[in-house]
Amino acid sequence: MLTKLKGVEFKLNSKDKSKIINKFEEKSIDNDYLKEESLRPVPSYINKEKGKVMKSEEFSRLNTFKHPGNALWETVCGTDERSQVLNTELYPWGAVCQLIITSDDGRKSLSTGWLNGKGTVITAGHCVYSPTLKKWSKSITVIPGRNGNGKPYGEITSENFSSVKGWIENQDHNYNYGAIILPDQIGDITGYFGFKVYQDSDLIGVKANVSGYPGEKYHTQWFMYDNITTVDERRIYHNIDTTAGQSGSPLWIDTSNNQYYVIGIQSSGGCPNSTIRINEYVYNNLLTWRRRGNKYTI
16 A cells, blocks of 8 residues: 655555554553653652451452453353462562552442552553543552452552553554553562563463452452463463453463563453463553653652
């Protein structure tokens, strides 16, 4: 096809066209709370308060985040083979966070996120921006390494969020990811995941891991691993069991030198389940958001 740009006409093949569209849709967008002038280098604090213990009847009134439109729930593929993480204070489990999301209309929902830096939590786009309300979440409480009533690292509430143009403006599930910028650098205590771009050939058939907070498991973290089945430009597919509440969970691989690199962000189900793949565009946004979290404190 021929494309004009400021009076210049040139030809694009389909691959180049896809790259330009991806770059446009991948533009980072922040909610109104996060302004550059609000990034103040003051001493961070650690919220060590245990806070209110949620009773079982209160838990039952919380929703797991619903997928809009024709997107599918996270899915158990055959027999549920997930295992409970018993010591969530250890790395990397402490870097996996339960999220309690308060929507703009006041409703509360549960989901999962993961620390990719000192003060940044990555999650699904629909956790920070509701595609049904078409509004940003009002606030999100982040609980790293939650284990039932135990909160080994306390809890932190944020009103600072980011996502991308493809999700905010178009609700395109290929761009269903975002970030929570924390007012505290809790990642210095819990540790945080690395993230990396891999070629197709380095992913297919490789063992990958998912850990998160299923809505039906009462505030406990559950883990499973399996081999990656296939990949495309935007997604990684696997048969790791997940259920509602695990949106935003990390899909990571272990390297031979015991490093943990996230390669995808859990976003939808269907057997195989699928994650948003960390390609070069996603990587650049995750890096930008991590840098913001490394600076932002109150």
